[in-house]
Amino acid sequence: MFDFRQLRYFVAVAEELSFTRAAQRLYLSQPPLSQQIQALEQDLGIRLLDRDKRNVSLTAPGQIFLEQARQILAMAEETRVKVTEAAAGFSGHLKLAYTVSVSFHPALPQTLLRLGQNAPNVRVWLSEMYTEPQFTALRAGQIDVGFVRDEPSHEEDAHALRLDVIDREPLLLALPSGHRLADRESLEIGEIAGEPFVIQPRELAATLYDRLVLLAARAGFHPLVRQQAQQINGLIALVAAGIGMALVPASMRAVQLAGVSYVPLADPDAYLLLAVASRIENPSPVVQQFLQTVSEAKQVLGL
Template sequence: MDLRHLRHFVAVAEELHFSRAAARLGIGQPPLSQSIQALEAELGARLFERTKRRVELTEPGQLLLGEAREILARAERAAVLTRRAAKGEVGELRVGFTAAAPFLPMVPRIIDAYRRAHPDVHLTLVELPSKQQLTALADRRLDVGFIREPRFVPEPDSFRFHDVVREPLLAVMRADHPLAGRDVVPLAALRDEPFVFYPADFGTSTHEQVFALCAAAGFRPNVTQDAREAFTIIGLIAAGLGVSILPGQLRQVALEGVVYRPLDTPDAVTTLQLAQRSNESSPLVKKFTGLVERIVPFVPPLTGA
């Protein structure tokens, strides 16, 4: 059924006058009459009773009027939604983030700004370690992700990264630890310390970064206790199970008896990035990444690291 015919029918049914309906539609009366005749032929029903003095809806015409209005309204809604989807204004955006990312003020700021700018887009937020996010991006289970800068990226040409926040990696220990009294902790001084840290197979980029940092200082962290969550790591440090090296924003976890100290190497730096597929064509993703690039056009080197 041609939507144009339905529009013509509704105009005549509401005006009950072919000349006025034609003027309302901006077409001539003969094409309007032909359109109504074509619709009646298609439906096998007479829709109007016509005399020289008046036009009236038949019973089938009255039934069709309500349906036609609903069909036209739904078609208009579909057209509007399609146009808005093409502009990245509606739909669903799946955003990955690491467990600690919301502790960085920039990440909530970005999410809030996007929600305000695009209130009709449904944001699905998915917490995953960085390496698992890259896998989910490749499998199209995520659209974008806030990840820790990875040291090794499988098929690096498949992804595009934008720096969001740069921060120090800090030594974390009990307040009564012998090194806690120092303003700056020598990385090499952690050589023989028991570490509480992420398991290697959990998929955190922080694991790769810290092990590379320690390797450059001539040792491998002696991980005596695994934990998958940063908050668990900090809690176990408070319980006296060891030390760790974690991103600086976790200083906000102000657990009694735990202190955070800078390390003595300028390489003790970690960067949160926004990751996306390099061949991305989604208007939703383009709107989100465009907003991030406007809010954070450039991340300067970390001073004092």
């Protein structure tokens, strides 16, 4: 049966209509080229070329074989490219989850933008998911990577997952614009003892809830919770309505709602982790390509 080398040799001769020029094009001497063409014709049992000392021409079967040979070689090259891209992580599928608050951080759009530029043939499936469910979904293979807001709290998650820290994002207080502290450049957490808060339920957003409780406890008080909202952007609407203040990551400044002011907290522990989580035992080239892209995005953003 003929092989790809013989097909390439035949196409060169058929296009050049000269064994001499075809041999030069292929960077080999003429005798081996002639031998391979003869072997191809013998294998097929068909004369593909008419040749004499001066001229070379295609027979009718040779013209058909030339068309087919070109298609076979093109398909082989396409397959080679696809396999090479897949091995390098430049094509394939990626299931990515992220918490709602991450959608306001520049790391997510910057990473997706760069991934689209670096690996346009990677199909990304996006889903919103809280941090703890992401760890469970990662271990179950339901997602490949996730933007999370905390480290794993369970030992089995910590052993199975890799965490690449992107940012320790400062936390702000979102206050009603008419509040007496809304014009301050920064606030100490103790200055808001007794003030009403709006929060997300702990079962949904344990990281932010626990950070608020920790900061308040260090200042000697427990937050007074006036109202809850399922999503972090819903908190901003409650703040605008004057129901209370909210602790939010700095990227939430992007939500410019009338009646809301943002004031930084002057506390070194007033931050929220942002990291990308993945399974340690996941050799997927696409995942590796994504993690490399996250690293590049982090450098571009100066994080």
